[in-house]
Amino acid sequence: MSVRAGRRTAIVHVVRRYSRQVHLTEHLDRIDLADQGKGPVRPVPVPRGRISDRLDDERCGEIVSAYLGGTTVAALARQFEISDYSVRRILIGAGVKRPARGLSDRCIAQAKSLRAAGMSFAEVGQQLGIAESTVHLMMAGSTPSTKRETS
Incomplete structure (x- = not known):
């Protein structure tokens, strides 16, 4: 160079x-x-210091747009060289709601049905796109459900 x-x-x-x-x-x-x-x-x-000293409104808007487009908080933190916490604060300030957590009642019913059909915890997790440990917790009744639908 x-x-x-x-x-x-x-x-x-x-x-x-x-x-x-x-x-x-x-x-x-x-x-x-x-x-x-x-x-x-x-x-x-x-x-270091206030995020408003490091990022203007346009850059904060880019963060919000990227997050809404599917980019993770961790990836945004790396890209903009700020902490995960700062990214979350920007999103909260912009009124972005966090996605619902937990599993839908339909997903829980599917998992129970697949387990009853003889599939292992790992196979059920792979079929539903969730972790094997989540299937274990679900079968034990420890995983909260929400009204949101998952595929």
């Missing part, structure tokens, strides 16, 4: 992370010094 390409990459990195920070010029000056051979470009620390 050429020095010029390295500098561009570093500038893009700094601007992406610090576009809403008052210290942006300080970091750009550090890159310029390194480009002139007067010092190394050190990794820029991940900013």
Whole structure:
């Protein structure tokens, strides 16, 4: 990688992370010094503090849209370089409801029917797309049901 390409990459990195920070010029000056051979470009620390200082409304909107499109909280946290908690706070702030948890009554009935037909816990789980341990709990009556339908 050429020095010029390295500098561009570093500038893009700094601007992406610090576009809403008052210290942006300080970091750009550090890159310029390194480009002139007067010092190394050190990794820029991940900013801490309020999420509103790190992400503008547009980026928060991207997080909400991606989540509603099926991207997981963990994947969004990695992509936007924030914590899972911060992603959840953004989603809550945007009024996004968490999906219902638990299994539908229909799913529980199917599992019981498949077990009665002689299938193992693992086979039932695979057939219904749930974990074997969930099937065990379901048969023991420990898994709550909800009104939502699962396939």
